[in-house]
Amino acid sequence: MNGVHEVRVGVIGGGQLARMMIPAAIELGVDLRVLAEQGGMSAQLAADRIGDYTDTATVLDFAREVDVVTFDHEHVPQDVLRALVDSGVQVHPGPDALRFAQDKLLMRERLSELGLPVPxxxxxxxxxxxxxxxxxxxxxxxxxxxxxxxxxxxxxxxxxxxxxxxxxxxxxxxxxxxxxxxxxLVEFRRELAQLVARRPSGEVAAWPVVETLQVGGVCSEVIAPAPRSAGKLADVAADVALTIAEGLGVTGVLAVELFETTDDRVLVNELAMRPHNSGHWSMDGSTTGQFEQHLRAVLDLPLGGTGSHGEWSVMVNVLGGPVEGALTDRYAEAMSGHPTVKVHNYGKAPRPGRKIGHVTATGDDLDTVVYEARAAAAFLQD
Incomplete structure (x- = not known):
């Protein structure tokens, strides 16, 4: 990264996670390239290649032009991942870790072997x-x-x-x-998520544990940090996620979805080995957002601080969007009424239940922050 040769990071998958890596890559001087599944996807700004991520020859050809390969999703087949590694490509996270995110049975078996709390x-x-x-x-x-x-x-x-x-x-x-x-069927009080990052040389960093609100199986809101989490709960959540990152050899950002049960247990529900919806708040609310941190981690650069700008951050997903017109048609009302809220547009066509963007509010009074985020999001969807 000396100005003569920009480091090239290849992202497999052209969705909104790849799209949100672009600003972080620009700021770091990283040349980000995307292998998109089809034209017109969220990350089209960096999608210089369209192809089938399940085809080994296509992925190997894409990887020849980059220094490191990472992912927008976990669906690349194991034989393709192994071919990348065998050809000498740096892959983060690698196939040995990704198989636990790809197969829930393998994940449950491994977490049980590590003595971690699971249903x-x-x-x-x-x-x-x-x-x-x-x-x-x-x-x-x-x-x-x-x-x-x-x-x-x-x-x-x-x-x-x-x-x-x-x-x-x-x-x-x-x-x-x-x-x-x-x-x-776990009787849980609420759902939580713990995000951490780990680089190949072993350094790890954790953000505050967050509370997530799910609607119809889709994340609707995130509150960072999770209310009433200071102390033991925060320590347990971070320890669980860091143990998973190290025990599974994860490189990059890892999201651990958790249940806080009615009998005061914390159980691991799901894993995601990539930036995650529950970490979008960090783009505006943390010293280092998850997309910058992911790039730092996969490039084995020192990780950034994970402190918060304000006492609270609230992220609300824009689900479905406007029935008529584009999301940008709603900007004037949302932004004029809530000028402190940050709007993120994924460049996706509105469709019922589809995540087409999110908003984030940050401040020191939780009720005010929740109101600002929800109200701004309401202007952007029907």
Whole structure:
């Protein structure tokens, strides 16, 4: 990074996470290049290549032009990831870590081996095994497809195995039964998220634990730090996430979604090995935003401070957007009424339930900050 040769970071996936890495890359003098799935995606500003991320030849060709490869999502197949590593490409996070984000059964097994707190769970291959688990857990359980689910997809609360019979048929391969993950239905007080970053040389950094509000399986709001989290809860959440980052060998940003249960446990729900919706508040509310931190980490640069600018930050997702017109048509009202709120537009067409942007408010009075963020977001969606 001496001004003669800009470091090139390649991002696989052209969604909003890749898009939000662009400003951070510009500020760091990093040449960011994106392999997008198709034209017109959120990260089109840096998408100099369109191609299939499941095709090894396409990904290897893209990687030849960059120094480090990282990701907008965790869906790149393991054989493609291994081919990148075998060809000498720096991949962060690497395939050995990413497999635990790609397969929920592997993730539960590994976290259990590390002695980390998780819901009671089992691997089930038959309707009978699933019904036995349900019967032993008060007649109700949560069933998840091990691969491919996100934002509430591939997750179902059931009271009988017949409710997911089609899932067993869908995941069966070559006449062999596939396995589903079944977990206890956790009685939780609220959902939390802990973000940390880890660089290849081992340095780690953690942001404050946050509270997340989910609507229909999709994150709607984030409060940073989580109210009533100072002390033991914050220490436990950070320790869990840092243990996962080191135990799984994660490089880059790691998001750990947590349950705070009604009996005062903190349980690991899901993992994401990339910048995450629950960390968007950090772009405006922290000394170092998650996208800058992710680039620092994958380039093995010293990590930035994770302190907060104000006592509170609140991020509200813009879901769906306007029924008619573009998001920019709503700017005047949102910005004039709430000039301290920061608006982030993902460049995506409005669609019911779709994340097309977010707003962030920061300040020292939580009620005021919540009001400002919610009110500004309300102007931007119908």
């Amino acid at each position: 009671d769970w089992a691997k089930v291959e038959t309707l009978g095994e699933l019904d036995e688990f349900i019967a032993s857990h008060n007649g109700v359980a949560v069933v998840k497809t091990p691969r491919g689910g996100y934002d509430g997809k591939g997750v179902r609360v059931v009271r009988g195995a017949a409710e997911v019979a089609e899932w067993f048929a869908t995941i069966a391969e070559d006449g062999r039964p596939g396995a589903l993950l079944v977990e206890e």
